[in-house]
Amino acid sequence: MKFLENFFNKYKPLFDEGGKYEKLRPAYMAMYTFAFVPGETVKKGAQIRDAVDLKRVMFTVVLALIPATIFGMWNVGYQYFTQAGVAFTNWEAFVFGFWKVIPLIIVSYVVGLGIEFYFAIVRGHEVNEGYLVSGLLIPLIMPVSIPLWILALSVAFAVIIGKEVFGGTGMNIVNPALLARAFAFFAYPTFMSGNEVWIPKPENADAYSGETLLGALGQGNHIAYTWKDMLFGNIPGSIGETSVLMILIGAALLLFTKVASWRIMVSGFLGAALMAFIFNLWGANPLMNFPWWQHLLVGGLAFGVVFMATDPVTAAQTRRGKWIYGFLIGMFAIMIRVFNPAYPEGVMLAILLMNVVAPTIDHYVVQGNIKKRMKRFNKQAA
Amino acid sequence: MYKTVKISKGLNINLKGDADRLLQKASRSKMYAVKPNDFYGITPKLVARVGDRVKVGDVLFFSKKDDRIKITSPVSGQIEEIVRGEKRKILKILIKPDTEDTYKEFDSLDVAQADKTQILDQLLESGLFTYIKQRPYDIIASPDDKPKAIFISAYDSAPLSYDYDFALRNRQKDFQTGIDALKKLTEGKIYIITNGNTVSDFEKTEGVEIIKAFGPHPVGNVSIHIEKFEPLDKNSIVWVVNPVSVALMGSFFSAGKYNPEKHVALAGSKVKKPHYISIIPGADLSDIIKNDIEEDARLISGNVLTGQNVTKEPFLNYFDHQITAIPSGNKPRFMGWLPFFGENRKSFYRFNLSPWRKVKYDGNLYGEERAFVMNEEFESVMPLSIYPTHLLKAAILGDVEKMEQLGIFEVAPEDFALLDYISSSKIDTQDLIRKGLDEMKIQLG
Numbered sequence: 001m002k003f004l005e006n007f008f009n010k011y012k013p014l015f016d017e018g019g020k021y022e023k024l025r026p027a028y029m030a031m032y033t034f035a036f037v038p039g040e041t042v043k044k045g046a047q048i049r050d051a052v053d054l055k056r057v058m059f060t061v062v063l064a065l066i067p068a069t070i071f072g073m074w075n076v077g078y079q080y081f082t083q084a085g086v087a088f089t090n091w092e093a094f095v096f097g098f099w100k101v102i103p104l105i106i107v108s109y110v111v112g113l114g115i116e117f118y119f120a121i122v123r124g125h126e127v128n129e130g131y132l133v134s135g136l137l138i139p140l141i142m143p144v145s146i147p148l149w150i151l152a153l154s155v156a157f158a159v160i161i162g163k164e165v166f167g168g169t170g171m172n173i174v175n176p177a178l179l180a181r182a183f184a185f186f187a188y189p190t191f192m193s194g195n196e197v198w199i200p201k202p203e204n205a206d207a208y209s210g211e212t213l214l215g216a217l218g219q220g221n222h223i224a225y226t227w228k229d230m231l232f233g234n235i236p237g238s239i240g241e242t243s244v245l246m247i248l249i250g251a252a253l254l255l256f257t258k259v260a261s262w263r264i265m266v267s268g269f270l271g272a273a274l275m276a277f278i279f280n281l282w283g284a285n286p287l288m289n290f291p292w293w294q295h296l297l298v299g300g301l302a303f304g305v306v307f308m309a310t311d312p313v314t315a316a317q318t319r320r321g322k323w324i325y326g327f328l329i330g331m332f333a334i335m336i337r338v339f340n341p342a343y344p345e346g347v348m349l350a351i352l353l354m355n356v357v358a359p360t361i362d363h364y365v366v367q368g369n370i371k372k373r374m375k376r377f378n379k380q381a382a
Numbered sequence: 383m384y385k386t387v388k389i390s391k392g393l394n395i396n397l398k399g400d401a402d403r404l405l406q407k408a409s410r411s412k413m414y415a416v417k418p419n420d421f422y423g424i425t426p427k428l429v430a431r432v433g434d435r436v437k438v439g440d441v442l443f444f445s446k447k448d449d450r451i452k453i454t455s456p457v458s459g460q461i462e463e464i465v466r467g468e469k470r471k472i473l474k475i476l477i478k479p480d481t482e483d484t485y486k487e488f489d490s491l492d493v494a495q496a497d498k499t500q501i502l503d504q505l506l507e508s509g510l511f512t513y514i515k516q517r518p519y520d521i522i523a524s525p526d527d528k529p530k531a532i533f534i535s536a537y538d539s540a541p542l543s544y545d546y547d548f549a550l551r552n553r554q555k556d557f558q559t560g561i562d563a564l565k566k567l568t569e570g571k572i573y574i575i576t577n578g579n580t581v582s583d584f585e586k587t588e589g590v591e592i593i594k595a596f597g598p599h600p601v602g603n604v605s606i607h608i609e610k611f612e613p614l615d616k617n618s619i620v621w622v623v624n625p626v627s628v629a630l631m632g633s634f635f636s637a638g639k640y641n642p643e644k645h646v647a648l649a650g651s652k653v654k655k656p657h658y659i660s661i662i663p664g665a666d667l668s669d670i671i672k673n674d675i676e677e678d679a680r681l682i683s684g685n686v687l688t689g690q691n692v693t694k695e696p697f698l699n700y701f702d703h704q705i706t707a708i709p710s711g712n713k714p715r716f717m718g719w720l721p722f723f724g725e726n727r728k729s730f731y732r733f734n735l736s737p738w739r740k741v742k743y744d745g746n747l748y749g750e751e752r753a754f755v756m757n758e759e760f761e762s763v764m765p766l767s768i769y770p771t772h773l774l775k776a777a778i779l780g781d782v783e784k785m786e787q788l789g790i791f792e793v794a795p796e797d798f799a800l801l802d803y804i805s806s807s808k809i810d811t812q813d814l815i816r817k818g819l820d821e822m823k824i825q826l827g
Contacts, residue, residue, distance in 0.1 A: 001716040033750060037718030041711055041745040045810035046802035047686045048395070048541075048708065051727045053749025053806050055719035057756060060733075063721070126750055170753025170807075257721065257732050261758060317757045317771055366769050370787040377615045 001036075008032050026120035030127035058129040060259045064250035065136050065307065071246040072239040073097035076144050076200065079236055083210065084202035097144075100200055101239055104139035107148050111155045112138070119164045130169030130176075130313075131159070137177035137307060140240025141300065141348075142184065143197035150188050154180040174355040175314045178348050185345060193344075198236035210236050214299045217287050218341025230297035241300035251306040260310035263319060264326035268305035271330025272296055279338050287338045301333055304347035314355040318365040325361055329354045384585075385593045386578060387610055389765040392598035393800055395541045395728045397686065397708075397743050401647040401656040403548045410481070411665040414457045415474040416442055420700040421453055421512055423521025423823075426472050434461045439486035439508055439640040442475055450525055454509030456642040456664050456700070458483045474697070477664070483641075490638035493562045501563050505631065508640040513627035513701070517608060517620045518791035519819050529621040531570040531612040536584045536625045537577040537595055539602035540685045540799075542649040542656075544703045546625045547582050549645040549658065554583060556632030563631055564623065565589055574625075575607055584625070597765075599687075605797045606765055614791055626703060644703065650686075651742055652679035652707035667696040667705060675707045680745040682706040687799035688812070691745070711744025719749070730759040730804050752807040760811075763800040766792060770801060774811055777818030782825045785818050795819075 008031075014021045015028040032038070033055070042049060077093030077100075088096075112135045113127075120127040138155055158180035163172045185192045199210035213235055216223050225235050233243025241247075254260035276292035283289050296302065309315060309329050316325035329350050337346030418426040426443040430436060436455040445451040459479035467473045491504055502525055505511040516523035523529070538544040550557055564572060571591050576582040578594035585592050593611070595601045604622050612620055626644050634640050642663055649656045654674055661670070667681065675681070682689040683699040686706055690699060698705060718724045725748075726734035727741050760770040768789040776784035795812040802811050 004716070005714060029750075033719075036714035036716055037724070037746070037748060038750070039712040039714045040747045040750075041680070042691070042747050043810075045812045046799050047680070047682050047689055047691060047706070047745055048397075048727075048743045048803060049746070049748050049808065050729045050731075050804050050806070051718070051725045051748045052729055052731050052733065052804075053719055053808065054752050054755055055749065056721050056724065056733065057731075057806055059719070060721045126752070128752060130755070168753065170755050258730060258758070312756050312758075318769060319758075319761060362772075366772055366788070369767065369769060369789075373789055374787060376613055 004035055008035065023124075024121060026125065026127055027117050030117065030120070033126075054129045055132075057259055058132045060257050061133045061254065061307070062136055064253040064259075065133075065140065065240070067246040067249045068240040068243060068303070069101075069136065069140060070094075071233060071243045072140060072241075073101050075234055075242055076100050076239065078234055079199040079210065080202060083199055100144050101139065103148060104142065104144075104146070104151055104239070105136065107151050108138045108155050109135040111152045112159050115156060115159045115164070116168075119168065125168075128169035130163070134158070134177045134180075137240075138180045141177065141181050141238045141303070143192060144239050145197045145200055146184065146191055150184055150191055153187075154184040157183045170313055172313055173359075174352050175308050175311050178308055178352055178355075181345075181348055182352060185348070198238070212236050212299075212344060214287075214337060214341075214344035217290055218344065220286050227291075227294050227297065230294060235298075237298075238300060241303035244297050244302045247302045247306050251302075254306070254310070260306070261312070261315065261322055261326075263322040264310045264315055264329075265305055267323045267326030268309050268330040269296060271327035272301055272305070272334050273330070275331040275334040279334065285338075287341060295334055299333075299337055299344055300347045301330075304333065304351055305329065308347075308351050309354070314358065316358040316361045316365075318362050321358070321361045321365045324365075325354055325358050328357075385591060385611070387575075387593055387595050387597075387601070387607060388578075389595075389597035389601050389606060391762060391765040392600055393728060393730070393763050393804065394539075394598045395686075395743070395803070397541045397649075398651040398740065399649050399653050399656045399707075400542055401545075401649040401653075401658055403545065404657040405645060406657060406659050408659045408661040408665065408670045410479060411662075411667075411670050412478075413462065413666040414459070414477045414479055414662065414664040415666065415695075415697040416453065416456065416477070416664050416700065417474045417697070418443065418453075418472050421522055423519065424451065424453070424512070426453070428464070428472065428475075430455075430461045430464075430475060432461050432464060435459070436461065436477065437484045437486045438642070439488065441509070443472075448524060450506050451511060451522070452506060452509050453512055454486075454640060456662050458485070485639040485641065488634070488638045488640065491635045493559055493566075493635050496563075496566065498566045501566050501635075504635065505563075508634055510627070510631050510634055510640065513623060513630065515622045517605075517622060517794065518614060519823050520622075520794035520796075521819075521823070523619075523621055527619045527621065529568045529570065530618045531608075532564055532568050532572045532621045532623060533575070533604040533608060533612075534572065534590075534623050534625055534628060535575040535602050535604050535607075536582060537575050537602040538685075539577075539595075539599040540687050541599070542647070542685060542704070542706060543602075544647050544685075546584070547580075549647075549703070550625060550629050551583065553629045553633070554586070556629040556636070557584075557625065558587060559632030559635055560628035560630070561587055561590060561632075563635055564621075564628065568621070570612070573607060573611060575602060575604065577602075600763075600765065600797060600800060603794075603797055605793055609766055609792055624701070624703070627701075646698065646702070647704045648674060648707075649704060650679075650682075650707040652676045652709060661698060663698055663700045663702070665698050667692070667698055671705065678710050679707040680710045682708070686743065687803060688796045709742055709744035711746030713746075715746075730762050731806075747808055749806070749808050751809060754807050754809065756806050759804045759806060760801050763804055764797075766797060768792065770798070770811075773818075774798075774809075774814050777814045777821075780818070780821050782822055785822060790815070790818055790822060 076097030081088040276295035332350035
């Protein structure tokens with residue numbers, strides 16, 4: 001790798017202070033630190049440091065998303081060919097989906113990273129790694145037929161309004177990826193819901209039925225999928241969220257490496273299960289009667305709880321807070337989807353809501369600690 | 383009866399180069415430096431002038447705020463230079479040593495008969511008082527303090543730990559004398575923290591409470607034990623003294639001379655034969671240990687978590703008991719950030735697929751500074767009942783009230799050393815806490 005090192009060293013003076021492209025230094029550093037962990041040594045504080053940095057952490061989340069992404073590509077093709085009624089191989093399904101999904105991923109990264117680089121250069125600080133994850137999350141929670149311009153607009157909105165106005169990764173209040181989806185959902189509802197957005201429409205299909213499972217339930221329609229389909233994920237839905245199995249593989253990686261909080265995942269599923277169970281007992285409509293454990297398999301609940309709720313920046317920060325935060329996400333997700341069939345996106349709304357509430361949860365948890373301390377502090381003094 | 387303390391949060395980092403229990407006397411250094419910065423919380427008022435001849439124990443400078451607190455020379459010789467920095471701040475006082483030390487004579491004192499004032503006066507006169515630190519603020523104590531307890535940690539749980547039992551193995555009498563003297567300075571108890579997994583000579587100390595500590599680093603840090611046994615309130619102060627300092631005090635009272643020479647561990651993977659050396663604080667290390675250290679080393683006064691990089695100006699800090707040499711780590715690593723394939727160290731995370739492989743810890747920062755993103759990593763190494771992320775954010779903002787509420791009085795920078803190490807955001811948390819404590823001191827006096 002001497003060659004690459006020399007390459008970077010050769011152009012380094014241009015970006016150093018006083019260099020011709022001094023202002024573009026953040027961009028140069030982003031590329032350089034991607035290729036190399038710099039030789040920079042500790043200035044102050046502990047003299048040795050763990051080899052983990054945000055690049056490693058964020059990249060691990062990207063790795064964890066890969067199974068769901070690949071499955072999502074296959075599922076796009078599978079749904080399409082099934083609707084079209086033609087014979088196909090798994091490989092053909094994957095290739096078809098690949099070419100449908102890749103443009104979305106490219107647009108998401110190009111627009112998002114472009115904005116991130118711009119802000120880094122204007123502000124003169126480093127490009128943060130946070131968008132590595134958001135850039136893949138956003139296409140995965142969109143319907144495959146979303147026009148690229150809506151995607152680009154959503155990404156821009158999420159990165160600028162959701163993140164950069166607060167100061168970048170680490171300062172944002174709500175999850176940027178979910179904000180992108182919420183933006184698209186409320187600004188362009190016709191592209192984001194209904195029966196026709198989840199599957200690329202075959203040209204000459206007569207009986208075309210691409211509604212999602214929750215959509216069907218909401219309308220009181222019969223659902224043709226078994227729980228095995230829901231677990232495996234060959235059902236219509238946003239690109240990456242359908243396969244609970246693939247999501248759980250990603251979850252296993254996140255939990256093994258300890259990148260994501262197991263407390264949030266466990267409490268999220270617990271909250272959802274409990275809420276769905278209560279509705280089962282109530283049983284006033286088909287959505288309420290939908291078995292509680294199947295509620296956990298659909299509507300992107302697993303994807304939301306595993307990849308979105310666990311975002312360390314927007315989640316609760318304290319251990320006790322995480323239990324409460326996760327549990328409420330699960331409960332609200334089911335409650336919203338059951339009470340308001342027009343919003344099968346219960347998970348998205350629940351997480352966004354809890355993102356906003358998370359600092360308050362933390363506040364009360366920390367306040368408990370403070371109260372105990374101040375009581376002791378002042379009692380002994382008296 | 384022993385008290386026991388057991389913690390589970392923390393982290394043991396195993397570094398190569400633990401010092402053998404073997405003692406060598408260091409050769410005499412060509413230059414000694416006393417750095418006012420080592421005496422945290424003291425603004426120096428110089429007594430010594432360039433060209434003055436000093437004996438061991440002669441006053442070099444005293445505290446501007448309290449002229450009873452004196453800092454004395456560790457070595458006899460001639461003041462060579464007073465190095466100043468920005469705003470004429472005194473950085474170090476260089477002393478060119480005589481070939482042999484001559485000592486200033488103090489009256490020896492029968493500790494058993496002496497009263498508090500006599501002991502305090504003697505400690506102040508000799509400069510030994512500056513070996514006492516106070517909590518809150520983690521600064522040098524004040525003679526007006528009425529400490530409600532004194533904590534002595536004889537258990538160094540940090541990496542390449544210092545073995546107090548070895549270092550003080552022939553000095554039990556001095557240590558006991560020192561304890562007896564300290565006992566007169568507090569109405570409360572004296573606690574000694576020992577490693578619960580071994581039998582320690584310190585357990586035989588009379589008139590003290592022994593705490594046996596179990597668990598990972600930072601279990602040897604006094605903060606954990608203060609929180610448990612003598613939690614601080616608004617008006618209380620606790621003193622902290624190192625066992626080596628206690629022995630120095632003891633020998634001072636019985637012999638009537640201040641001799642700061644002590645055993646220092648020379649450790650780390652860049653040390654050819656790690657061992658203990660007997661050395662005077664302030665010594666220029668470059669000529670003393672030149673032959674012990676391999677090339678391209680990062681030289682640290684202190685341990686790898688709380689020490690200071692002294693590669694450029696290799697003087698042993700006044701209160702440090704350890705010299706550590708590790709690889710400098712100034713080489714870039716191709717895609718070193720990759721999970722599983724890049725380098726792995728002891729971590730909160732599980733990226734290491736071959737934990738049996740030995741890792742060489744070096745001084746590389748391993749990443750760039752970022753905003754706080756991850757939080758469980760901090761909590762995993764913070765055994766105190768505080769919320770580290772919240773406290774650090776309050777410290778960044780300089781919010782005095784919030785810092786007090788979140789428990790800054792209960793911590794010292796050393797308690798955050800593991801957070802420095804473990805942070806994926808590469809934020810210098812010890813520095814933030816130090817600044818936070820300073821801010822508290824300024825605002826609240």
